C-alpha cells in the first residue's frame with residue numbers, strides 16, 4: 684500500500700495519473716496547502732521541502748521498513764521501477780525517458796508555475812515578470828511541439844515523462860498559451876486526456892477538493908506566497 688500525500692495541483696496529479704494507470708493500491712492523505720498543512724511536523728518529516736506530493740511505500744521491494752519520498756520526479760521514477768511500468772529497461776529507452784522527465788522537472792514545471800504566478804496571483808501586474816515567463820513557457824511548448832511532430836509520446840511509449848508533463852499543459856490558458864499554435868502538442872494532449880486513468884485521476888481531485896481549479900482566496904495566498912526559512916523551522 685502506498686500513502687500518497689496529495690493536494691489537487693499539477694504536481695499532485697502526476698502521481699494519481701501513475702497510480703491510476705498501474706492499479707497499485709494507494710490511499711490519499713490530503714494535505715491542504717492553502718490551509719498550511721504542508722508545514723505540520725509530521726508532513727515535514729517525509730517532505731522536508733514542505734511541498735506536495737510525497738509518498739510512503741509501506742511495502743518496498745526489498746521487504747524492509749517503509750520508504751518515504753518527496754519530489755514528484757523522484758516519486759515517478761521510484762514507482763516506475765517498483766512496478767516495471769512506464770519506464771523502459773533498455774539503456775537507450777531509459778535514458779530518453781529520463782531526460783524528458785528531468786526537462787519537465789527543471790523547465791516546464793517551474794517556468795509554467797512562475798507564469799501562473801505573475802499572470803494570476805501577483806498582487807500587482809509586473810509586466811517584465813509576465814512577459815519573461817509567458818515567453819519562456821511559449822518556448823518550452825515549442826520544444827515539446829517539435830519533439831512530438833514525428834512521435835506519439837515524448838520518449839517511446841507512454842511514459843512517466845508524459846505523466847509529468849501533461850498536468851502542466853492542462854492550465855495552458857492560465858499560462859498565456861494557445862494550443863492551436865502547437866498542433867502536435869495538442870494531439871498529444873487530447874490523447875492523454877482521453878485515457879481512462881487520466882479521467883480517474885482528475886475525478887479523484889474533485890472528490891478530495893471540490894474547489895480544485897477555482898481561484899484561491901486572499902487567505903490562501905498569504906499561506907502560499909512569501910514563505911521564508913521560518914516555515915520549515
Ligand SMILES: N[C@@H](CCC(=O)N[C@@H](CS)C(=O)NCC(=O)O)C(=O)O
Pocket residue numbers: 692693694695716721733734735736753754755756906907
Ligand atoms: N519540485 C516539486 C514541486 C512541488 C510543488 O511545488 N508543490 C506545490 C503544489 S503543485 C506545493 O506543495 N506548494 C505548497 C507551498 O507552496 O507551500 C515536485 O515536483 O514535487
